[in-house]
Amino acid sequence: MDYLIGVNIGTTCTKAVLYDQDFNALASASRSHHLFRDEPEMLEEDPDEIFDTVVDTLHEVVGKTDLNNGTLRGVSFSSMMHSLIGLNRVNKPLTRVLTWGDNRAAKYAAEMKQNGAGLKIYQRTGTPTHPMALPYKLIWLKNEHPEIFERTTCWLGIKDYVFWRLFGVLKTDISSASASGLLNLKELDWDKETLKLIGISADQLPQLASPYEQVRGLRSQIAAKIGLPMDTPFILGAADGPMDNLGVGALDQGTTAITIGDTSGAVRVITDQPRFDIEGRLFCYALDEEHWVVGGPINAGNTVFSWAGDKLFAPEKQLANMMHEESLDVVAKIAKTIPAGSDGLIFHPFLNGERAPMWNANARGSFFGLTPHHTRAHMARAVLEGTVYELYAISLTLETVVGEPRQIMATGNFARFGLWRQILADVFQSPVAIPQEQDSRTLAAVVMGMKSLGMIKKIDAIKEHLKKAATCQPDPATYDIYQSLVPIYVQLSSDLQQEYNAIADFQHKYCHFN
Structure with a gap:
């Protein structure tokens, strides 16, 4: 039996789940994150605490793995979007993690939205004009905390920092990069115009890589603590939003995935190429080099x-x-x-x-x-x-x-509430499918890991293994009320x-x- 571990670094917690080669979840572990709200509009986290949660959850799950009867093939990741950490010249954090929920850059995002610069950034990067996005976080830091901005030699996200601590590499996958507001979606490279506007260079950002890229060579002390061989492949994986679609098999343009989790929700559709809203109301992010996710959170x-x-x-x-x-x-x-x-x-x-x-x-x-x-x-x-x-x-x-969607799939913690599922079906006046697999992000990470390791040829192989979803039908009597x-x-x-x-x-x- 072959095993893989999927890890999701979320806003409120890190979760690791052990799967077998047939996508069955066998064991899991999770650790919560402390949220810092020291001032209005702040929402920060401690990057080293999050790194510790990754190590601890992996250690717990590895301890539950029967390696006498199988092989742990690798570890693959999903991670929250729009996070930002500044490192100094010896790659030590100068900041906490500025999460997507940190709104202190609102003033600068509003100014860029008003003068049209934000829409131009969106048209190149697919990231709407909002303080969650890295261009506006960076402009805020440049103006409000110049001592940090000037001392920072590398800007990166939380998963990038975890891989730095694990392996000593500074890399980011194109999926996470596509949600930063710094990646040109047509070129799949850092957007020169946006970087120039902010006042940073591509040398201050991680090396871009495929979500399927493997990294090996765990630091010896960390490998011993987790209980894994140093040459265990770790797959970069992708951003958690696009992973939601993959984890429920919503991989065609006719299927809409709706998710509500602990801190946010979203509506997303997979497309075969980047698509933009002319008014900048929707995001467009990459799942991988062939799949793009359009929607709104x-x-x-x-x-x-x-x-x-x-x-x-x-x-x-x-x-x-x-x-x-x-x-x-x-x-x-x-x-x-x-x-x-x-x-x-x-x-x-x-x-x-x-x-x-x-x-x-x-x-x-x-x-x-x-x-x-x-x-x-x-x-x-x-x-x-x-x-x-x-x-x-x-x-x-x-x-x-x-x-228009042909099918709606709903996932996340809210999906367990029957009333919420019914309201969703009634407001949308559409049947809503509820997949049995609710850990969609860790499952999606494992799917990517399997493709990276050659265990499957295409990520849509997940559709063959997903358990049949329950379906909630709309009540026609509510149509006029909600309309x-x-x-x-x-x-x-x-x-x-x-x-x-x-x-x-x-x-x-x-x-x-x-």
């Missing part, structure tokens, strides 16, 4: 649902904990008591700003339509529906670029753009929360 995930539970249902959550029940399940049960449409209550889930399709880091959450009739239960359902409305708004934009509410939802978020900026300015000036 939202900042709402389980964190928004958790916020609703913490702020609206604290007593119920406490009772659930005492009874050893999942607190979010309790909130979902309460929301289920309310009819579709929440009796006209609409929630905009912009607690952390928003990305697609508006790309406004200053966007703020709100309930709209409150009356004396509405209860906390209405608010709970409105939170679920608002998240789906935002995904649907992205889907409408996506259709203008890639056409009436969605336009109101979209129009409100469009009309409030100036007010979002104004209230964000007020909060930055007078409020003291992170």
Whole structure:
């Protein structure tokens, strides 16, 4: 029996999963990451802590592997996008990890969006104008922290840093690079115009490589700690967003993959070449040299649902904990008591700003339509529906670029909530398939690893091994309700753009929360 390990370095945790050659998950381990919010709009992590989580999860999973009856062929990776670390001349971190959720570059992204420079960067790189993207993070550092900017000799992402610590190489895969806003998608090389605008050179960035590239020669102390031979191949892998599509087999243009995880969600479609939205509302990233992912992300995930539970249902959550029940399940049960449409209550889930399709880091959450009739239960359902409305708004934009979907596949932690699955099917008025495999990113990493190692010829071999998905059918009785509410939802978020900026300015000036 041959084994592979898939590792996903996510925003909130690192997870390693052991698979056999038939894509069956046999063992797993995970470690959480500490998030730093020392000031408003900050969302940083400790790169060395994340490196330790990779080593620790690998050590645990390797310990669960029966190497007497098989061979561990390799380790392959998936990793969060839009992360940035600055290294000094001896390759020691000068910064923490600036994650995708760090919005401190909002001012500079807004300026570039207004003067048109951001759209030009998008047209070359496929990365929308938003503080998550590296051009704006770098411009922010250049202006706000010049002492760091001037001392940095290498800018890289978190997976690149992990490979540096493991092997002493400075490489990045083209998938992760394509999400940086620094890679020219047509040339598959660092974009000279963007680098010149920022004031950095290609020599300050990692060497570009294929997602299928193998790296060998683990540092001896690390190899001993993990329990692996030093010559074990580690495959670079790809960015976690495109990996979601691969992990559920959504590899053709007619299949839309919708994901909601702990901190964010997205709507994505695979294409055979880069495709762009003329208004810059969608991203275009690489999975590999032959597959491209077009779509849009939202900042709402389980964190928004958790916020609703913490702020609206604290007593119920406490009772659930005492009874050893999942607190979010309790909130979902309460929301289920309310009819579709929440009796006209609409929630905009912009607690952390928003990305697609508006790309406004200053966007703020709100309930709209409150009356004396509405209860906390209405608010709970409105939170679920608002998240789906935002995904649907992205889907409408996506259709203008890639056409209408023939199939929708939903993955992520939210997929385990039956009510959310039903709302998704009802708002989209389309059947929604729920794959049984929910660790799509670690599975996708293993698929890439298998192709790299010659165990499979094409990555679409995954389709033959995926277990049949359950399907949630839309309820026709909800059609008129959601078709009436969605336009109101979209129009409100469009009309409030100036007010979002104004209230964000007020909060930055007078409020003291992170």
